[in-house]
Amino acid sequence: MSIKLKDICKHLGGDLSGDGEIEITGVSGIKDAEPNQITFVANAKYLSAIATTQASAIIIGKGVSGNGKATICVDNPYWGFVKVLELFAWDADIGPKTGIHESVVLGENVSIGEGVTIEPFSVISDNVEIGDETIIKPHVYIGPDSKIGKNGLIYSQVSIRENVTIGDNVIIHCGAVIGSDGFGFTPDPSNNSPYKIPQIGTVVIEDNVEIGANTTIDRATIAETLIKSGTKLDNLVQIAHNVIIGEDCCLAAQSGMAGSSTLGDRVNIAGQSGVVGHLSVGDNSVLYAKSAITKDTPPNSQLSGFPARPHKQELRVQAATRKIPDLIHEFKNLQKKVVELEEKLKAFEHTDD
Template sequence: MQLKELAEKLQCRLVGNGEIEVHRLAPLCEASEGDLTVVVNARDLPKLEASRASAVIVGEGSPPWSKPALLANDPHLVFVHALRLFSAPDHPMPGAHPSSIVQEDAQLAEDVAIGPLSVVEAGVTIGPRSIVGAQVYIGKGCRIGADCRFYPQVMIRDGVEIGDRVIIHSGAVIGSDGFGYLKDRQGARIKVPQIGRVILEDDVEIGANVTIDRATMGATRIKRGTKIDNLVQIAHNVVVGADTVIAAMSGISGSVEIGDRVTLAGQVGIADHVKIGDDVTVGAQAGVTKSLPPGGAFLGFPAVPHLEFKRSVAAINRIPQLLMAIKRIEARLASLEGTMRKRQEEAQTSQSASEGGPK
């Protein structure tokens, strides 16, 4: 693709030779002839001159450079759009692979693709242009929208509802039983039937090896535009708001309600029945044990407002100094007490001598 054509598609201002052919995108340190790279920070511009890249995306107002360039207000975002142009996913031929099993009453749009060894159970509906990879299982009565993509070895249990443009990566299990047990009079644990559903709304993306449990009753719901990283556990009856981001290895207990535009960093844990307000950020490895109001940033275990947590950490870091100060105070007190005792003994000796002298 010529650089001038790319500039038009990305709506960037072109500086330099627009006839250059761009074949791929590459990081600054690895770029070679025919590559387009990006400089997000002006301090990296000196490295650009040493790079073999044919062209670069840089920010408006950056210092001078010698290579043909696409100027953008947000070069990182433009580079992401360029990645989308150069890395369009493959589209397999529509239809079901001969080795797949598709029940007769399943309703598949004409241009749906079903990969090898996949199973589509009775009552399933799949919308236009959706792609089901190899060894995917789709349980009875699932409803799947348009333009979805399920990578190999995804498992979707019975009755799950999935909107449009949903991406699910390999190893994810959607709709497994919620973790619910009660003790009987003898102390044995009795399984609580999990008869609810999972609903994934439009534009949700689910990472590899994520598990989302079906509700006991009602629905576990992931709302529009939410992105979930790898290795996340979401328990039964959880509601995750729109445009929320959940990073890897986080665990969300049953009946938690998470607001819109929330960010959960890596390894966050949330106790059951907690409510998290809109626009909250929870830092890495935090443990949320109580409901959090909207708009705040929280850290630590138990999670507290980030400034309070930072003050606590600062205080903890001062403990060695405080211990040394206490030792110095104790030593000084011991010295003063020793001096006082010595003076008292001298005074007593002097008094005794004066009382026992000649009369």
């Protein structure tokens, strides 16, 4: 596909300098861009690359020169870059609406909205509701009594178990499992072996949520596991039973939430981090990579380490820890000097005798 530069400028609401008739065929970084591509400069360290880039156009900020190249000037070049990516993204041209493929298995009392696409070999169970314009890719399973909202995009190999509710504009990537049983067991009094606790609750995913590939969201033991609107889950994230995740949270890959833990709104959790069960994390908090929260956390916290503590405190601990080998070496030298002094003192005392 190609888009005239003037149309991109209109889309961004920016100021155009140069030939608006240039046909733009793609988006790239400033060092890798080729002719007929558009790039951007949002960081001062890349300003020097403006002179050498092969891009046909550059998105720039106020006060930046395009060095003779066509430019679109906007208040926030990085945001402009994101909005241009949307124009060229594969999802923006996901293909023609194909309706329901003949190989799809449809249960009884299924309600399908207008403009829905269901691709080959998907299984839609009894009493499922699917909202308008939703796209379901091949080999998807949707269990009985589940509800899928409008304008959803569900990629291949996704499994959505029974009685799950998913809102509008939700994207679920390949291999995700929504509504699997929570990890609930209790000792059997007769032999102390793990005895499975029935997981009869559900999962509710609100609007504008994105769920990464191979992420798992367990159904509640009772009541619901809840992912609130605007939250984004990376690949390989584990959400246990009865977890509540607030609005506009971001959880990076290999992070996990133990059962009945709660995140406030706009919480960011970095990779390989987690929250212990039955704990709460306050709004606007950040948990850095490879960290674990082991107690309730107030709003606006920045935490790292294991167990997690205020990030600046953890950095001081790490800095002090790195000095330990030198301190040990110094301590051994001091021990040696003490021994030498003791020997000299004994010799001195012996001389006095």
